Amino acid sequence: MNDVQIAKMLEFVARCADAKKLRQIAINADEKSVSTLAQAARLKLYSILPNDxxxxxxxxxxxxxxxxxxxxxxxxxxxxxxxxxxxxxxxxxxxxxxxxxxxxxxxxxxxxxxxxxxxxxxxxxxxxxxxxxxxxxxxxxxxxxxxxxxxxxx
Known part of the structure; x- marks a missing residue:
């Protein structure tokens, strides 16, 4: 992934409220060694999971x-x-x-x-x-x- 693709994905993650998509983005980012994207997807995931x-x-x-x-x-x-x-x-x-x-x-x-x-x-x-x-x-x-x-x- 190049910097432009990563930036677009980070923007998507910031708006995303779908746990399944966020989990998959994190997995894919890990596979491609894009730790910033994986971390962002996980942190967003943790922010949408609580019911409170x-x-x-x-x-x-x-x-x-x-x-x-x-x-x-x-x-x-x-x-x-x-x-x-x-x-x-x-x-x-x-x-x-x-x-x-x-x-x-x-x-x-x-x-x-x-x-x-x-x-x-x-x-x-x-x-x-x-x-x-x-x-x-x-x-x-x-x-x-x-x-x-x-x-x-x-």
Whole structure:
């Protein structure tokens, strides 16, 4: 693919709301080693999958879950659901789930997102996006972990 084709595809991805098309674009871009297009298609995919309203903590949490499940699928070649995280959300809600994971040791999911430059989708970043929902202990832990990863906090 040349630069013009990539630019056109990036414009298409920005407008696309079809999960199937976005998944296929990401796969094709990976096959052609066009990482910017693959990343853009995946990030757009993760933004359209949640059923919650954008701007809510629920939306952000589900966006993170879909991203991690997709990363696991890419690595292992089969669908892997974050069953324990999904169950915890069902039992305790998204805020308690985020708090517990942020206060624990860095999860494999955090490391996977870090490796793919997607820490903005981590539960740590989500906690900082919604500071009114968390106590100082959780926010400090999130800042510390993201700071150790050289994540640029805004």
């Amino acid at each position: 309203d954008p701007g809510t903590i629920e939306y952000a949490v589900w966006q993170s879950i879909y991203a991690l499940e997709d990363v696991l699928k890419q690595e292992r070649g089969k669908t892997i659901l974050l069953s324990r995280t999904r169950q915890k959300i069902g039992r305790q809600g998204v805020v308690a789930c985020v708090a517990d994971l942020v206060l624990g040791k860095a999860s494999d999911g955090f490391k996977m997102l870090e490796d793919r430059q997607m820490l903005k989708l981590s539960f740590e970043a989500i906690a900082l996006q919604f500071p009114g929902k968390f106590d100082d202990r959780v926010l400090d832990a999130a800042k510390r972990r993201l700071g150790e990863s050289d994540y640029e906090m805004k």
